[in-house]
Amino acid sequence: MGTVRTAVLPVAGLGTRFLPVTKAVPKEMLPLGDRPCIEYVVAEAVSAGIERIVFVSSRGKDALVDYFDRSPALEAHLEANNKGELLAEVRRIARMAEVVTVRQGEALGLGHAVLTAAPAVGDEPFAVLLGDDVVDSAVPAIGQLIAARAETGAEAVVALMEVPHEHTRRYGVCAGAWESPSRMRVRAMVEKPEPEVAPSDFAIVGRYVLPSRIFSILRSTPRGRGGEVQLTDAIAVLAAEGVVLGQVFDGQRFDTGDVLGLLRASLHFSRKRPELREGVDAILAEFQAGTLGR
Numbered sequence: 001m002g003t004v005r006t007a008v009l010p011v012a013g014l015g016t017r018f019l020p021v022t023k024a025v026p027k028e029m030l031p032l033g034d035r036p037c038i039e040y041v042v043a044e045a046v047s048a049g050i051e052r053i054v055f056v057s058s059r060g061k062d063a064l065v066d067y068f069d070r071s072p073a074l075e076a077h078l079e080a081n082n083k084g085e086l087l088a089e090v091r092r093i094a095r096m097a098e099v100v101t102v103r104q105g106e107a108l109g110l111g112h113a114v115l116t117a118a119p120a121v122g123d124e125p126f127a128v129l130l131g132d133d134v135v136d137s138a139v140p141a142i143g144q145l146i147a148a149r150a151e152t153g154a155e156a157v158v159a160l161m162e163v164p165h166e167h168t169r170r171y172g173v174c175a176g177a178w179e180s181p182s183r184m185r186v187r188a189m190v191e192k193p194e195p196e197v198a199p200s201d202f203a204i205v206g207r208y209v210l211p212s213r214i215f216s217i218l219r220s221t222p223r224g225r226g227g228e229v230q231l232t233d234a235i236a237v238l239a240a241e242g243v244v245l246g247q248v249f250d251g252q253r254f255d256t257g258d259v260l261g262l263l264r265a266s267l268h269f270s271r272k273r274p275e276l277r278e279g280v281d282a283i284l285a286e287f288q289a290g291t292l293g294r
């Protein structure tokens, strides 16, 4: 079936929900504690066996590429000052994966962003991870999808999550037949349906494994919701053929796409760090007691 070696990470968005900070800082670089969101997503891909990361980038996102690159001046400085641990960490990040960048010149939608990555992906199955979704799980979420593909022979796998009915308008929504309590053979997919017309409450989270033929489908996918080329619409063509699986993944998903979501994720991932947990809990207790800042 071909190994999944490459992951496409669309990072071209303007980040308007985080203005004004995103005037100068890519939203993917906003931190959960002291690590940018995007590092969690890259780490997930790498721990699932992904070797190449294709960033679909745009103007103003250089900080992101710099982050995963070597930094000779910084490394020399840390070395000269005997900061061995920091040096190792800085180097580890630069070695996480092979990073390739392609530019999406115009913001024409997620489907268009994925299509922009076609020359960098080539004729192989690949993963897509959306940076707004950060997942905390024992087995990497994208790894769960890759395993589902290997086990079932499905051509495409999307991550599913049950959401409150009134939230269907925020997601791509899938309908189909359950093959097991956690696997749906997807037959229909709708991008951001109003609750009245949503075919189910099972939403796509930003993790996909796709065959390379999705590129030719995307080339002929008309603009859909919001006047954009929707990835959901292209995968729906495969779903009609019966080759798409929806995998309800094990793990906690954090939507870091708005300020409160980022804050929630930041608290969660900071509390997971043994050296920070007590301090975070003390801050939360101060909030509860109303003694903060005294």
Ligand code: G1P
Residues within 6 Å of the ligand: 110, 130, 132, 133, 170, 171, 172, 173, 191, 192, 203, 204, 205, 206, 231, 232
């Ligand atoms: C995108 C997809 C949508 C999916 C969502 C998951 O929407 O188009 O199908 O459910 O990501 O986060 P966005 O949130 O980028 O508008």
